[in-house]
Amino acid sequence: MKTDRNILIAFLLNISFSILEFFGGIFTNSIAITSDSIHDLGDAFSIGIAYFLEKKSTKKPDKKHTYGYIRYSVMGSIITTFILLLGSIFVIYESVKRIITPADINYNGMLVFSIFGVIINLLASIVTKDEGSLNQKAVNLHMLEDVLGWVDIELEECGPYDAICKPIAMAPCTSDVHIVWGHAYMSDAPNRVVGHEATAEVVKVGDKVKDFKPGDRVIVPAITPDWLTVPAEEGFSQHCYGMGTGMSFVTFKHGVFAEQFHVNQADANLAHLPEHVSLEQAVMISDMMTTGFYAAELADIQPGETVACFGIGPVGLMALAGAQIKGASHLIAVGSRPAAIKVAKEYGANDIVDYHNGNTVDQIMDLTDGKGVDKVVIGGGGKDTLSEALSVLKVGGIIGNVLHYDGIETIPIDGLSWGQGLADKTIRGGVCPGGRARMEKLANLIEYGRFDSSKLITHKFDKFDDIEEAMILMRDKPRDLIKPAVILDD
Numbered sequence: 001m002k003t004d005r006n007i008l009i010a011f012l013l014n015i016s017f018s019i020l021e022f023f024g025g026i027f028t029n030s031i032a033i034t035s036d037s038i039h040d041l042g043d044a045f046s047i048g049i050a051y052f053l054e055k056k057s058t059k060k061p062d063k064k065h066t067y068g069y070i071r072y073s074v075m076g077s078i079i080t081t082f083i084l085l086l087g088s089i090f091v092i093y094e095s096v097k098r099i100i101t102p103a104d105i106n107y108n109g110m111l112v113f114s115i116f117g118v119i120i121n122l123l124a125s126i127v128t129k130d131e132g133s134l135n136q137k138a139v140n141l142h143m144l145e146d147v148l149g150w151v152d153i154e155l156e157e158c159g160p161y162d163a164i165c166k167p168i169a170m171a172p173c174t175s176d177v178h179i180v181w182g183h184a185y186m187s188d189a190p191n192r193v194v195g196h197e198a199t200a201e202v203v204k205v206g207d208k209v210k211d212f213k214p215g216d217r218v219i220v221p222a223i224t225p226d227w228l229t230v231p232a233e234e235g236f237s238q239h240c241y242g243m244g245t246g247m248s249f250v251t252f253k254h255g256v257f258a259e260q261f262h263v264n265q266a267d268a269n270l271a272h273l274p275e276h277v278s279l280e281q282a283v284m285i286s287d288m289m290t291t292g293f294y295a296a297e298l299a300d301i302q303p304g305e306t307v308a309c310f311g312i313g314p315v316g317l318m319a320l321a322g323a324q325i326k327g328a329s330h331l332i333a334v335g336s337r338p339a340a341i342k343v344a345k346e347y348g349a350n351d352i353v354d355y356h357n358g359n360t361v362d363q364i365m366d367l368t369d370g371k372g373v374d375k376v377v378i379g380g381g382g383k384d385t386l387s388e389a390l391s392v393l394k395v396g397g398i399i400g401n402v403l404h405y406d407g408i409e410t411i412p413i414d415g416l417s418w419g420q421g422l423a424d425k426t427i428r429g430g431v432c433p434g435g436r437a438r439m440e441k442l443a444n445l446i447e448y449g450r451f452d453s454s455k456l457i458t459h460k461f462d463k464f465d466d467i468e469e470a471m472i473l474m475r476d477k478p479r480d481l482i483k484p485a486v487i488l489d490d
Contacts, residue, residue: 155262156253156262158205158206158262159264160206160208160209161209161265161266161267162205162206162263162264162266163202163203163204163205163212163263163266163270164202164203164205164262164263165198165201165202165203165218165220165261165263165270166259166260166261167198167199167257167261167464167488168199168201168217168279168487168489169198169200169279169283169485169486169489170195170198170257170485170486170488171197171284171287171288171457171483171484171485171486172195172197172257172471173196173197173222173288174474175250175404176194176255176257176471177474177475178406179192179250180194180471180475181475192254192255193254193255193261194255195249195255195258196247196250197256197283197284197286197288198256199218199273199286200217200220200256200261201217201489202215202217202218202270203260206266209266209267211266212267212270212272216272217273218273219270219271219285219286219439220263220269220270220286221271221286221290221434221435221436221438221439222247222249222286222287222291222432223237223246223290223431223432223433224246224247224248224263224264224265224269224435225238225240225245225246225248225434226240226246226264226265227265227268227269227435228265237433238430238433238434243431244431246431247431248264257467268436269434269435269436270436271436271439271440271443273443274443274444274446274447276447277443277446277447279487279489280453280454280487281452281454282443282446284314284453284454284457284483285443285446285453286439288314288315288318288456288483289318290433290438290439290442291318291379292314292317292318292321293321293322293325293442294322294433295315295318295319295322295377295400296319296322296323296325296400297322297326297400298377298401298402298429298430299323299376299428300375301322301328301374301400302326302327302374303326303327303328303329304327304328304329305327305328305373305374305375306328306329306331306373307330307332307375307377308332308333308373308392309323309331309332309334309344309376309378309379310378310380310381310385310388311334311335311379311381311385312333312334312335312337312340312343312344312349312379312380313335313380313482314456315379315402315403316333316335316377316378316380317340317343317344317455317456319378320344320348320379321347324348325445325451328348328375330350330351330373331349331350331351332349332351332352332364332368332373333352334353334381335352335353335380336356337479337482338480339458339479339481339482343455343482347455351367353367360388361391364392372392372393372394372397373392373393373394374394375393375397375398375399375400376392376398376399376400377401377402378399378401378403379403383408383412384412385403386411386413386427387412387414387417389401390413390414390417390418390423390425390427391414393425396425397425397426398427398428399425399427401427401428401430402429402430402432403429456482457483458482458484459473459481459483459484460484460485460487461484461485461486461487462488463486464488466486467486469484470485
């Protein structure tokens with residue numbers, strides 16, 4: 001029968017590759033590939049049993065088997081389960097040994113076998129895709145599962161000054177959303193691993209790394225520059241290879257939403273996680289806190305000044321908090337989401353301006369008796385936000401902007417508000433600094449009770465696979481959302 005033949009072909013393909021894969025796992029020194037060879041061997045036996053049962057089940061009832069031969073399938077499932085159980089025990093045993101005694105892995109070899117595995121399982125799924133028995137359909141689904149499960153990304157090599165880390169807390173960002181759903185300049189990168197906000201555990205370090213070792217819990221900055229570049233020497237490490245390239249997890253390398261990820265120049269870019277700083281607090285340091293605070297730094301806020309904060313999303317709230325820490329007296333926050341308004345008040349906002357209640361500029365001028373504000377921080381908004389900020393800014397004032405006007409090639413500015421260029425109003429925009437020293441200083445604010453960054457987190461998850469749901473939340477931005485986070489290890 002055609003069904004018998006299809007299952008037999010799938011069996012031969014699967015068992016051939018499982019044998020090849022076993023020796024490939026030994027060659028590449030990869031427990032993952034060796035483990036999958038055991039998995040595929042179990043699959044081969046399952047398919048072989050399926051082939052045998054397919055032929056056996058066609059026999060008609062006789063005196064000995066008055067109800068037919070279908071019940072042989074129960075025996076087949078017991079045998080298959082036993083085989084897979086033995087394989088699982090072997091894999092667990094070898095994995096524990098590997099954890100105790102780590103070994104170098106041939107990642108190029110892993111990639112080759114991954115590609116070959118996809119091809120083999122895809123062929124098997126094509127062979128069994130035709131209409132047939134339920135047995136054949138089950139085999140087809142099994143093969144399709146193997147195809148989908150074999151997608152792999154090669155981990156960047158750990159250089160002498162680098163580290164390999166695994167995440168213990170992660171948080172998606174709007175920048176990640178832009179990459180995944182096609183709004184950012186890196187959205188066309190194939191098979192891109194996104195993510196740039198993480199707290200992690202060190203897995204491996206290069207032989208030149210001095211201050212970190214496997215097992216250390218660390219804050220991973222969103223900005224991990226190459227500190228050996230001329231821009232870094234000039235004080236702009238965030239632009240080490242060009243504009244914004246210090247944010248390497250966003251611009252040119254795989255991000256942190258992975259089982260393991262690479263960090264360059266570990267001694268300069270990682271920061272030890274203080275004992276009294278929670279994972280929720282720490283994961284907000286890596287991007288939200290450093291970015292938002294940078295807006296207040298760019299604006300050069302002085303004690304006693306009146307400050308308007310445009311946008312009270314997660315970055316805007318951190319800009320607001322940064323303004324308070326810098327000494328602002330009268331803080332005006334522009335936003336409308338109830339959850340964000342609540343936290344804005346906790347971070348020091350004296351007044352809330354909601355554009356639903358009238359013109360934003362008019363409301364701010366009313367709150368300042370027509371004088372305007374000394375400084376403006378911009379953490380959110382749209383194409384008109386910069387012009388509105390200029391309109392409420394006093395002569396001599398400074399705007400600190402950390403909003404990425406993604407997709408907006410031309411940003412309009414009201415000429416009169418800027419005095420046709422002669423108003424002595426300064427616009428300063430930039431990517432926040434990164435690196436170890438900045439992370440440690442921001443962590444000190446939390447450790448010594450000056451600030452709590454965890455108020456940003458409104459939605460908390462506890463499994464690695466939950467990052468997908470967190471990403472969708474960040475994309476859709478429900479009214480009760482400020483920031484989602486995945487906390488894997490409390």
